[in-house]
């Protein structure tokens with residue numbers, strides 16, 4: 001232990017040094033209120049040197065006026081009670097700033113008992129106070145936000161108690177703040193089915209905040225027991241075990257979504273199950289959707305169609321037309337119904353009749369697609385075409401039958417007198433041969449004379465011609481009558497021979513050889529090998545081939561154009577096929593309808609009778625066969641004759 005004197009020394013010297021070194025303020029004031037001493041920390045903070053403050057009246061120099069009275073009372077109390085005090089007041093710096101101080105004051109007395117001086121130890125709490133105020137302000141701001149934000153919001157304690165609820169939340173649930181805050185658990189507000197999940201999230205959020213979802217939907221039950229759909233956002237408040245949850249009432253939105261879904265499924269049902277082909281196409285012509293009937297009819301799967309260009313499915317010849325149709329549809333313009341040939345998956349073509357107009361589909365007022373409906377009319381069209389061609393064949397047959405009867409009568413009537421004419425013309429010709437020298441004699445001895453008003457010298461050369469003309473005319477009549485008789489099946493032979501088509505063609509080519517040579521340098525026949533035979537009449541079939549070759553020869557404008565024949569066997573239809581193709585003038589579509597009619601000819605001025613094809617048609621029909629024409633004006637004509645093959649003999 002140290003001695004007393006030692007302690008006294010320490011007091012004198014070191015206490016002063018310690019006071020000087022303290023980071024807090026130290027000031028001593030005498031009984032008259034004059035400053036005795038200030039430590040370094042205080043001098044520095046106020047901006048004075050020790051000399052400048054010693055002896056100065058403390059209250060009027062260092063205390064703001066407003067606080068002087070209060071502080072002088074503190075001093076008085078100090079003296080009276082003789083006890084330490086605590087008070088808070090401001091001190092003035094040299095440049096007029098105010099520092100907020102917390103002072104611990106103490107009076108010191110002389111041995112006589114009267115006041116010697118006061119001293120105070122003070123802490124500058126200006127910054128602390130400022131921070132506190134800022135904090136308060138921030139809290140106020142957040143509280144305001146919490147209160148006035150449009151969303152129902154609550155603060156949740158770890159034990160699920162709601163410690164704060166804003167006005168919006170009280171509106172949502174129907175309870176007042178007083179009823180909720182600190183009293184209710186959030187778990188009282190949700191339907192049983194949602195609770196398990198939500199409580200799991202509550203705890204998960206406090207152990208692993210990232211693992212719990214920030215947002216989810218749940219069903220809130222309000223005071224009246226009504227259930228509302230809410231969209232919840234939850235987050236932990238940093239540094240606490242509390243969370244903030246906000247609730248968006250989405251009941252209406254959900255109701256609308258449900259309604260939308262219901263109506264959507266209604267329309268999908270109509271789209272899918274309708275008995276027409278439904279297609280939705282977007283503004284670029286891409287297929288967005290098709291229904292199952294569409295897929296069924298055309299044999300595609302959905303992903304072979306959706307996303308593809310609609311025009312890819314249309315036969316190339318029609319693409320331009322269809323594209324114009326779609327364009328009009330998109331503009332909302334009227335489009336009449338349209339038949340479109342569409343490729344099916346198997347490569348076949350089906351005809352779809354698309355209805356007039358299209359339904360525009362909108363998204364936010366902008367047209368995004370069109371719904372086009374169609375029906376598959378392929379089978380109907382085929383049936384119609386078949387009926388039409390059958391009808392035509394019937395008509396043709398009917399015409400032929402009537403004409404046949406008529407013609408056979410007329411032919412007979414004409415034939416007899418025409419035979420006289422031919423016979424008589426021959427006799428006349430011979431008579432003239434005998435008369436001519438006699439007349440010549442007469443002319444030589446008696447000079448010129450007249451015959452039917454013509455001078456003999458002029459007439460005698462022409463009489464032979466006149467007689468020959470009668471003969472030729474009669475022969476032409478005979479040819480026509482023969483044609484008519486053939487046509488009417490007068491004098492036609494039996495159809496019981498076994499005929500080789502190649503022999504028929506060879507024989508016919510031989511007969512019209514001269515005409516062929518006159519007409520073209522390019523004539524060829526491709527004879528099919530090993531062809532079955534035909535049951536029928538050689539001569540009649542030869543007549544057909546002659547007629548066809550003759551027509552082709554007559555159609556050639558120059559010798560450069562060719563004629564090509566071929567014979568073959570078609571296994572599918574078990575028939576012999578004869579093709580006569582020429583590079584002639586072709587037949588106009590208008591004429592094509594009539595070429596089988598008897599007496600239809602475009603060659604009347606050059607001796608055509610118009611019977612060639614009608615006779616040929618008749619013969620082919622008698623053989624159970626068929627004839628068809630395809631022709632293009634200026635390019636040529638192809639005639640195809642099909643005759644049933646004879647079943648192979650056993």
Ligand SMILES: Nc1ncnc2c1ncn2[C@@H]1O[C@H](COP(=O)(O)OP(=O)(O)O)[C@@H](O)[C@H]1O
Pocket residue numbers: 547551552555582584585586587591595600601602603604607608609610611612613614637
């Ligand atoms: N190969 C062909 N090329 C062009 N026209 C043809 C051909 N075959 C037939 N025709 C047309 O058909 C018509 C009728 O033919 P057809 O019955 O043989 O009578 P004709 O030959 O006596 O005129 C012909 O006048 C001609 O206009």
Ligand SMILES: [Mg+2]
Pocket residue numbers: 547550551611612613
């Ligand atoms: Mg002819």
